[in-house]
Amino acid sequence: MSLVTMNFESQYLNSSHQISIILPNRPRGIDAKDYYESNKKYKVLWLLHGTYGDHTDWVRRTNIELYACEKDLIVVMPSALNSNYSNWDKAMMGFGMYDYLTKELMPLIYNWFPASDKREDNFIAGLSMGGRGTIKFAANYPEKFAAAAVLSAAPVNFHELTEEYLQSDNMFAIRTKSMVDNAGGLEAFLNSNENVWDILESLAGTGKLPRLMFACGTEDEIIYQNLKIFKKHAEEIGLEAEYWTLDGYRHEWRFWDLAIQHALEFFGLEDTGASPY
Template sequence: MSIVTMNFESQYLHSSHEVSIILPNRPRDVDARKYYAGGARYKVLWLLHGTFGDHTDWLRRTNIELYAGEKDLIVVMPSALNSNYSNWDRAMLGYGMYDYLTEELMPLIYNWFPASGKREDNFIAGLSMGGRGAIKYAVNHPDKFAAAAILSAAPVDFSALTEEDLTKDDPFSQRMKGMVDNAGGLDAFVNSNENVWAIMNALAGTGTLPKLLFACGTADKPIYDNLLLFQEHAGRIGLEAEFWTLEGFRHEWRFWDLAIQQALEFFGLEDSGASPF
């Protein structure tokens, strides 16, 4: 495979930003001039990292390069700091991570690389924080993605969120407090694009949502318990989704390497038939 590490100044992040991109390799039996001038447009996976990670995580800790090569798939892996893939208008000069992906990175990839912009050729996936990002993009921009895979993350009902929940002394509660403050208060946050639970309630059964896969290890507490609650809720509201679990796995890269393979199968991506190396 070909791997591009790109650094550019982002309009939405107000800083230089790095993104890793996996591109299909030229088969050795195909002439270089013919291959690169062929005009092919490839399917794209937007692959999101988790808390404390960056654009290199998936490359360093899984075999995503191998899996992408087997399917002639472009994989785009941005960095998101610990933003929860949200807009942080009050951070520094502004850090619009949510808008950055759809309004800046997608146009860049579609126009500077041999990537297909068709909905049926675009997929999104992520682990943990990246899973929350993936489902948020999927339900708020269902016109952009054919399917989404949410790994080791579960939607929660923000209508039950209280001010007291935001006072807990852990980094995830503190991040949530920052998101609520950034939205202009708890009511504004609950009624924003962050509340994917409510958005799915409204869109379930309409046929507008992408295909959804939720994957989690059974030992990944409390996320697995939250996922079971969400699975029951999905059944009640008629939300079409697939749930995939593996016994004994925790919040770990061994699981995510297996889960991304399951996601690629769920997306319906076929092997190219040629060796990627």
């Protein structure tokens, strides 16, 4: 398996930026020239990290390189700081993570690497903050992804936000208030791409959404409770999704390593018999 670390100046992030890319392995026994000149286009997984993380998290803390090799899959892992995969126009010189993924990173990957840009060949997944990013991209750009796996995250009903909650010192409240302020106030926030709850409701039953999977450990207390609330709402609005949970797991890498394996199966990616060795 080839692991690429790429540094480039990003138009949308207004800075130099690093990404990690896993590329398929040349099988032993196949001539290098024939393999690299085949013009084959590979399926792509856009894999998002969580809060406090970066582009190295998935490679350092899971066996994603092994799983990608078995599936003959390209995996693209950007760095998003703690942006919640949103546009922060007033941060520093501007940090447009939401636009960056679709308007800059995708064109780069599709044109500089042997990556397929077909919807049926593209998948997105992420953990925690990256799970929130995953469902946001899947809901707002359903035409770009065949399926999405949301790990240890769940959409919430922002219509239930109260001023008292937004002014509290709870970590989730502090982040939510920052998101609301960044959008220009609560009304603007509720009418933005951030309000995935409403967007999913508008698309439920239309056949436009990617196939959706939500995964969570049962001991991941707040997220697991949010997921149960969302699942009930999804059933009420006719939103189809798979829900995969494991008893005893918390907000932890042991769970995410298992969950990403299940996600690859959910995506329908078959083992090719390729070996990383």
